[in-house]
Amino acid sequence: MKTGAAGPKVRRRGVDRPPTRVSRLLQNRWAGAAGLLVALLAPFVNATPYALSIMTSAAIFVMLAAGLNIVVGYCGLLDLGYAAFFAVGAYTSGVLATRFDLPLLATVPAVLAVTVLAGIVIGAPTLRLRSDYLAIVTLGFGEIIRITANNLDVTGGPSGVYGIPHLTDGPVSFYYLTVAVVSLAVLGAARLGRSRLGRAWRFVREDEDAAEATGVNTYRVKLAAYIAGAVWGGLAGVLFAAHLSAISPASFTFLQSALVLMAVVLGGMGSVPGVVLGAIVISLLPEVLRDLADYRFFLFGVLLIGFMLVRPQGLWPARSKEALRSDEALRSEEALK
Amino acid sequence: MTQLVWNGLFVGSFYALVALGYSMVYGIIKLLNFAHGDLYMLGAFTGFAVLGAAGGVPSSLSLPLLLGVLLATMAITGLAGVALERVAYRPLRRAPRLSLLITAVGASFALEYGMRAVAGADPRVYPVRLGGTPLEILGARLTPQQLVLIAVAVVFMIGLNLLVTRTREGRAMRAIALDPRTSALMGIDVNAVISRTFFLGSALAGAAGVMAGAYYGKIDFLMGFLIGLKAFTAAVIGGIGNIPGTMLGGLLLGLLESFGTFWLGGEWRDVFAFGVLILFLTVRPTGLLGERVTERV
Numbered sequence: 001m002k003t004g005a006a007g008p009k010v011r012r013r014g015v016d017r018p019p020t021r022v023s024r025l026l027q028n029r030w031a032g033a034a035g036l037l038v039a040l041l042a043p044f045v046n047a048t049p050y051a052l053s054i055m056t057s058a059a060i061f062v063m064l065a066a067g068l069n070i071v072v073g074y075c076g077l078l079d080l081g082y083a084a085f086f087a088v089g090a091y092t093s094g095v096l097a098t099r100f101d102l103p104l105l106a107t108v109p110a111v112l113a114v115t116v117l118a119g120i121v122i123g124a125p126t127l128r129l130r131s132d133y134l135a136i137v138t139l140g141f142g143e144i145i146r147i148t149a150n151n152l153d154v155t156g157g158p159s160g161v162y163g164i165p166h167l168t169d170g171p172v173s174f175y176y177l178t179v180a181v182v183s184l185a186v187l188g189a190a191r192l193g194r195s196r197l198g199r200a201w202r203f204v205r206e207d208e209d210a211a212e213a214t215g216v217n218t219y220r221v222k223l224a225a226y227i228a229g230a231v232w233g234g235l236a237g238v239l240f241a242a243h244l245s246a247i248s249p250a251s252f253t254f255l256q257s258a259l260v261l262m263a264v265v266l267g268g269m270g271s272v273p274g275v276v277l278g279a280i281v282i283s284l285l286p287e288v289l290r291d292l293a294d295y296r297f298f299l300f301g302v303l304l305i306g307f308m309l310v311r312p313q314g315l316w317p318a319r320s321k322e323a324l325r326s327d328e329a330l331r332s333e334e335a336l337k
Numbered sequence: 338m339t340q341l342v343w344n345g346l347f348v349g350s351f352y353a354l355v356a357l358g359y360s361m362v363y364g365i366i367k368l369l370n371f372a373h374g375d376l377y378m379l380g381a382f383t384g385f386a387v388l389g390a391a392g393g394v395p396s397s398l399s400l401p402l403l404l405g406v407l408l409a410t411m412a413i414t415g416l417a418g419v420a421l422e423r424v425a426y427r428p429l430r431r432a433p434r435l436s437l438l439i440t441a442v443g444a445s446f447a448l449e450y451g452m453r454a455v456a457g458a459d460p461r462v463y464p465v466r467l468g469g470t471p472l473e474i475l476g477a478r479l480t481p482q483q484l485v486l487i488a489v490a491v492v493f494m495i496g497l498n499l500l501v502t503r504t505r506e507g508r509a510m511r512a513i514a515l516d517p518r519t520s521a522l523m524g525i526d527v528n529a530v531i532s533r534t535f536f537l538g539s540a541l542a543g544a545a546g547v548m549a550g551a552y553y554g555k556i557d558f559l560m561g562f563l564i565g566l567k568a569f570t571a572a573v574i575g576g577i578g579n580i581p582g583t584m585l586g587g588l589l590l591g592l593l594e595s596f597g598t599f600w601l602g603g604e605w606r607d608v609f610a611f612g613v614l615i616l617f618l619t620v621r622p623t624g625l626l627g628e629r630v631t632e633r634v
Contacts (some may be wrong), residue, residue, distance in 0.1 A: 060545065078438050125619040133370045135438050135620060136569050140611035143566070151604045258446060265439055297450035304443025305425050308436045 031273055032187075039179050043172055052171045055245075056178050058283040060239050063182045065263040065279035066189040066272065067232025072261065073270035074193050074316070075225035076205030078125075078135040081142025082260050087252035088118045089237025091149060094161040094247050099154075104167050104242050108235075115193040115234030116227055125225035127219060140255055150249040160248030167242040178239055185232060190272040192228065201225050202270070255297070262300050265307055268314025277316055340478065341421075341595045346484055349591020350490035353584045354545040355568035358418075358499060358538025364578030365514045365534050366430065371441040372421060373542055374565020375448035378558060380414045380543025381550040382456055388464045403551055407489075410547050411540035418539025419532050427528065447564075452558040460557040463550045486548050493541060494584050500537075501580055510534060514578065563607065570614040576624030585625060 038234075040053055064086060071079045092114045093107040126137045149155045156162075168174045192198055200221045203211040212218045241247050259282055267278025289296060307314065355377050364371050387406050419603045425444050429437050501507035512520040521527045549564075550556045567590065575586025590610065597609035617624065 007347075072435075076433075076435055078435055080442065125615060129618055129622055131434055132367075132438055133622070136371075136566070137615060137618060140566060140614055143563075144608050144611050147604070147608050151608075169454060225442075258442065261439070261442065269435075294454050295450075298447055298454055301443045301446030301448070301450060304446065305440050308432070308440045308443070309425075309428055312432070312436050 027049045043276045052175050056175050056243050059182045060236050060281040061283040062276050063185045063236040064260045066186045068260050069275040071225050071229035072264050074201040079138045079302045080135050081138035083252040083256040084142045084145040085233030086163045086237045087145050088250050089234030090241040090247045093238045094164045094241045111234050119227035119230030123223050127222045144253050146249050162246035164241045164245045268317045271318030274314050274316030344377050345592035345595030349588035351545050352571045352590050353587025354490050355542050356571040356587045357582045359568050360572040360577050360583040361538045372444040374561035375445050376414050376539045378561030379543040380410050380546025381556040382412045384410045384547035395502045408545050410543045414543025415536040415540035418535040422535040463554050480619040498580050503557045576626040579626050582626030
């Protein structure tokens, strides 16, 4: 999106239009707090073990989507193997906890180290490539990680790792812990997007050559996005391992990566509230549409195409501070004329 | 040893057929068609349906019949590819590359799970099986059918190469690959040529699908995913966008896999193939026969 273009006035969708009531509501700063409140009150409405388990999974999925949003939404790098980082986090904590009888919390530093390393190992050779090569290489890496976990003895082969200790003593307390961690992660991702680094990410997404020309080290900036995404995914993996207490390669297929991508695209790439909404919709949809189970993924594929054709900005689009500011500048310019 | 080479060449000729479509489309509009592997799957299922409609198959007639089915399937998958381009890719040709890639992932998903909804999740057994008595050639065991399949693949590849290098249509394709806007100014109907390119690429993938179904005997709705990745690897090894390079890449990948399986064991075959892909992208992203392209801003 190029803003402030001179010459004939071009109507840009959603930028020139004055904000509608809905879009003003969506930009409300209390939207996040309201969402958190809903998440905190949900167990008082329905606290059956099944409902709690679904809600915990949804929260973990939100964290995955927030992490992938850093890579795809902020930086514009298509990662089709995001489940690899999720797997790395889950397996690292699961294997360490079961082999050395560690509490799960003690494995978190190791998980951080391993996911950062994984991000560098995967990102360093591939981020110099064109963006579409990157997409397919990440797809390949996702498969490599899954097949490796399937073949090695340490990771338990096809049956995976089981008997992973829980983080807390009950499902309710674990749900609250998950909500707290995920909220912090979402907030962190949002803050990161508004930081200096976040501006550089968006610059790279909009025009990589221009960014390079103005002195942004695009390679390092992209690697930073990749590592941040890896850490978010890895920590979500720890929560996942603690939640299910058993992990197997079947949980980390391409389908999982594609679902997270779907959540990011549906909600709105680069928009934190949008991505959270998208993740909740995608993870709760199977519960609502039980009868349509066979058509669900077909529908997802059609939706991906449809969204890109009709509404590429997603359900809850991002409106960056820069866009708002240039909007105001345009309006005041017109007022002067 | 010769057995490994033959197996590699055999699998490699499948890879090359699928990779050609990938490579042609990429060469012309710089689009990674993720759904290409699923067109291969579509081809296998279409062949299955056509064979089912043809009724009982006497085993003596299986090879000529199979060739007829092959042509019918190629027409159908080719048209599917054209439809896919028209609906999902053409409206986005000027959009950012990320949207196009996401659409391609969506198309792949829609094809896979659409087929699952139609044909069910269980693998289907192909009604025609290419068995036959193996022959001894240079110390390796090969069935005549395998040889026929390799020959068919080679004929397709040579035909395609002639089409691209010798005909008017091929010249139009190469012109669009260089500069679509100038090509349009020179009187080339760009959209029509791109449609026909999709037709050719998808038809080849469909042919490979039928051949794989007849050879391996089993098809399922996810069979295109892995071969799509492998075909891309083959295209990258040879030089994506370069037709002879892509054929070479396919055969080479088949050989590498065949030897990799022998050394490391079958369960590491895919890891080995993707490792080769990453290695190539790091060391020589333009592939063996590709030329270095400077990106214009």
